[in-house]
Amino acid sequence: MSAPTDPTRERSQREDDVLERIAKIVAPERTPAGETYVGDDAAVLAPFVGQAIISTDVAVLGVHLDAVLFPLEDLGYKAVMAALSDLAAMGARPRGLVVAVSAPPGTDLEALHRGVADAAALASTPVVGGDLSRGADVTVAVTVFGECPGRGAVLRSGAQPGDELLVTAPLGRAAAGLRRRRAGAELSDELVVAHRRPWPRLREGTAARGAHVHAMMDLSDGIGLDLHRMADASDVGFALTGLPVANGATLDEAISGGEDYELVIATNDPGRLRLLYLDRGLEAPITIGRVVEDPAVRTLEGEPFERRGFEHNL
Amino acid sequence: MSAPTDPTRERSQREDDVLERIAKIVAPERTPAGETYVGDDAAVLAPFVGQAIISTDVAVLGVHLDAVLFPLEDLGYKAVMAALSDLAAMGARPRGLVVAVSAPPGTDLEALHRGVADAAALASTPVVGGDLSRGADVTVAVTVFGECPGRGAVLRSGAQPGDELLVTAPLGRAAAGLRRRRAGAELSDELVVAHRRPWPRLREGTAARGAHVHAMMDLSDGIGLDLHRMADASDVGFALTGLPVANGATLDEAISGGEDYELVIATNDPGRLRLLYLDRGLEAPITIGRVVEDPAVRTLEGEPFERRGFEHNL
Numbered sequence: 001m002s003a004p005t006d007p008t009r010e011r012s013q014r015e016d017d018v019l020e021r022i023a024k025i026v027a028p029e030r031t032p033a034g035e036t037y038v039g040d041d042a043a044v045l046a047p048f049v050g051q052a053i054i055s056t057d058v059a060v061l062g063v064h065l066d067a068v069l070f071p072l073e074d075l076g077y078k079a080v081m082a083a084l085s086d087l088a089a090m091g092a093r094p095r096g097l098v099v100a101v102s103a104p105p106g107t108d109l110e111a112l113h114r115g116v117a118d119a120a121a122l123a124s125t126p127v128v129g130g131d132l133s134r135g136a137d138v139t140v141a142v143t144v145f146g147e148c149p150g151r152g153a154v155l156r157s158g159a160q161p162g163d164e165l166l167v168t169a170p171l172g173r174a175a176a177g178l179r180r181r182r183a184g185a186e187l188s189d190e191l192v193v194a195h196r197r198p199w200p201r202l203r204e205g206t207a208a209r210g211a212h213v214h215a216m217m218d219l220s221d222g223i224g225l226d227l228h229r230m231a232d233a234s235d236v237g238f239a240l241t242g243l244p245v246a247n248g249a250t251l252d253e254a255i256s257g258g259e260d261y262e263l264v265i266a267t268n269d270p271g272r273l274r275l276l277y278l279d280r281g282l283e284a285p286i287t288i289g290r291v292v293e294d295p296a297v298r299t300l301e302g303e304p305f306e307r308r309g310f311e312h313n314l
Numbered sequence: 315m316s317a318p319t320d321p322t323r324e325r326s327q328r329e330d331d332v333l334e335r336i337a338k339i340v341a342p343e344r345t346p347a348g349e350t351y352v353g354d355d356a357a358v359l360a361p362f363v364g365q366a367i368i369s370t371d372v373a374v375l376g377v378h379l380d381a382v383l384f385p386l387e388d389l390g391y392k393a394v395m396a397a398l399s400d401l402a403a404m405g406a407r408p409r410g411l412v413v414a415v416s417a418p419p420g421t422d423l424e425a426l427h428r429g430v431a432d433a434a435a436l437a438s439t440p441v442v443g444g445d446l447s448r449g450a451d452v453t454v455a456v457t458v459f460g461e462c463p464g465r466g467a468v469l470r471s472g473a474q475p476g477d478e479l480l481v482t483a484p485l486g487r488a489a490a491g492l493r494r495r496r497a498g499a500e501l502s503d504e505l506v507v508a509h510r511r512p513w514p515r516l517r518e519g520t521a522a523r524g525a526h527v528h529a530m531m532d533l534s535d536g537i538g539l540d541l542h543r544m545a546d547a548s549d550v551g552f553a554l555t556g557l558p559v560a561n562g563a564t565l566d567e568a569i570s571g572g573e574d575y576e577l578v579i580a581t582n583d584p585g586r587l588r589l590l591y592l593d594r595g596l597e598a599p600i601t602i603g604r605v606v607e608d609p610a611v612r613t614l615e616g617e618p619f620e621r622r623g624f625e626h627n628l
Contacts, residue, residue, distance in 0.1 A: 034365075036469060039547070041403035041531050042369035042458075044467045048362055051348075054442060055356035056457055058414035060449045089355035100372035100414075100455035128368060131455075135374045141414035141445075141455030143370055144356075153358045155350060217355050233353070
């Protein structure tokens with residue numbers, strides 16, 4: 001396999017040549033008229049409708065993904081989906097993404113970008129540009145941008161006392177998948193796939209925006225941390241009646257596992273939200289409790305709901 | 315200075331706390347009505363006028379900046395200006411930028427972000443979001459986005475035979491500054507400052523768009539490489555009559571030094587371009603030659619002009 005005739009060993013590592021090969025991997029099937037992606041100083045996109053929504057996420061091999069347990073493709077895939085989840089959390093429609101990679105010589109940059117391309121294609125979001133550099137780590141910085149027509153984006157700061165709180169699905173799948181993989185489960189195990197291939201709730205996010213919900217965010221760090229962030233931003237408290245735990249996950253994984261990328265939503269009209277989800281063929285959102293006026297009240301089934309979840313130290 | 319009472323040593327390294335301190339450094343003085351920057355899942359910007367223009371650039375300490383010769387601030391500053399130069403090259407007006415950083419524990423993230431904030435403020439471009447991670451290197455991925463009203467962005471692929479070729483200023487200052495710094499010049503030396511604090515030609519870029527030039531790009535890797543890229547994209551050749559060399563720089567630095575961030579422009583109406591520059595108080599652009607039909611013709615004063623410049627190996 002590593003004989004001198006291995007064509008991959010003879011490939012040029014000149015920047016322009018590497019970029020050309022990667023451009024072919026990430027190129028969408030069609031570029032819309034009037035848009036220009038890779039190949040110029042910057043990407044040109046047709047005008048956005050309404051507000052422009054932008055988010056950036058950096059993922060580092062060994063920090064955000066265990067290089068022993070998972071293939072390099074997963075780093076590219078997860079970096080894209082984590083960033084797109086931030087658009088989902090605003091109710092935005094994605095319009096494109098760019099990816100900036102640094103990596104040591106010898107890194108399989110094509111595998112990494114196949115993960116990026118797979119995620120982008122599944123989310124119908126074109127990769128419109130990128131950059132590459134040498135570096136000691138493999139880092140992937142993904143920036144996504146989308147549009148919010150009509151009333152605009154749903155912030156995390158709009159929750160009001162009396163609002164119902166809902167989540168888009170049972171929680172804890174990603175953390176359970178990581179635990180199973182560490183215990184020897186195959187990469188194709190259903191929960192391991194949930195960890196490797198998270199799905200951002202883009203359709204659920206735009207539908208929630210359409211239902212005029214008051215506040216929304218994604219649960220990238222676990223509801224035990226992210227719901228506190230929403231309550232802090234909105235200057236309210238909450239009383240949870242129960243949390244839906246995914247099959248195969250523990251309550252602790254559901255609370256503080258993170259990387260589920262489900263949405264938490266606050267609305268005074270949950271009936272309208274349910275109807276819109278039903279109408280669009282989406283799974284019904286699950287009620288978990290209610291927003292209360294006192295910011296000091298943070299409870300689950302009447303007991304204090306402590307702040308805990310996945311928080312990096314820098 | 316490193317006594318136990320040093321307040322910086324007691325500062326929390328919890329992600330939310332670090333982010334809060336950095337948010338204060340990069341926050342613009344005013345956030346326009348209807349816009350939300352740092353603090354939500356994504357940034358919300360008021361609608362763009364015309365096309366959306368996007369570019370991403372990653373800079374790595376030790377690759378893009380010598381950590382011994384230059385302070386860490388310069389890495390943040392240069393990463394922002396390099397990305398903004400890509401907007402200048404399209405004739406776009408910047409609307410905002412996001413910055414994704416990975417760095418080892420103990421890195422002075424506040425110094426790095428002061429460089430980011432200085433560059434953003436000088437270019438009147440708000441920092442609207444960011445992300446942080448641990449990593450072995452210091453990497454800074456900057457993504458900029460801007461707008462192009464009217465006829466839209468100027469591509470590098472539009473040069474036509476007979477067009478005049480111009481550059482926005484004499485070349486080679488950044489490379490000369492690096493050479494001088496290596497030889498012991500102060501950080502405040504004029505050419506060293508040109509290297510540390512490059513200035514993207516944003517006003518020159520939008521003026522060129524207004525003058526309906528045919529093609530434009532920035533000279534980030536040196537005209538010895540970038541002019542070939544423009545000729546390749548436009549399927550044309552060029553005949554240069556001369557290159558303007560900056561005071562203190564060599565011809566070689568002007569051709570292949572890179573990091574000057576001047577613009578090269580192809581237009582069939584240089585008079586209109588000059589008039590618009592004069593009208594807006596910009597330095598007159600300098601004619602360097604002419605576009606020719608045969609893509610094989612690439613000459614400087616009649617001699618072959620070889621492809622050479624700053625090209626990374628990956």
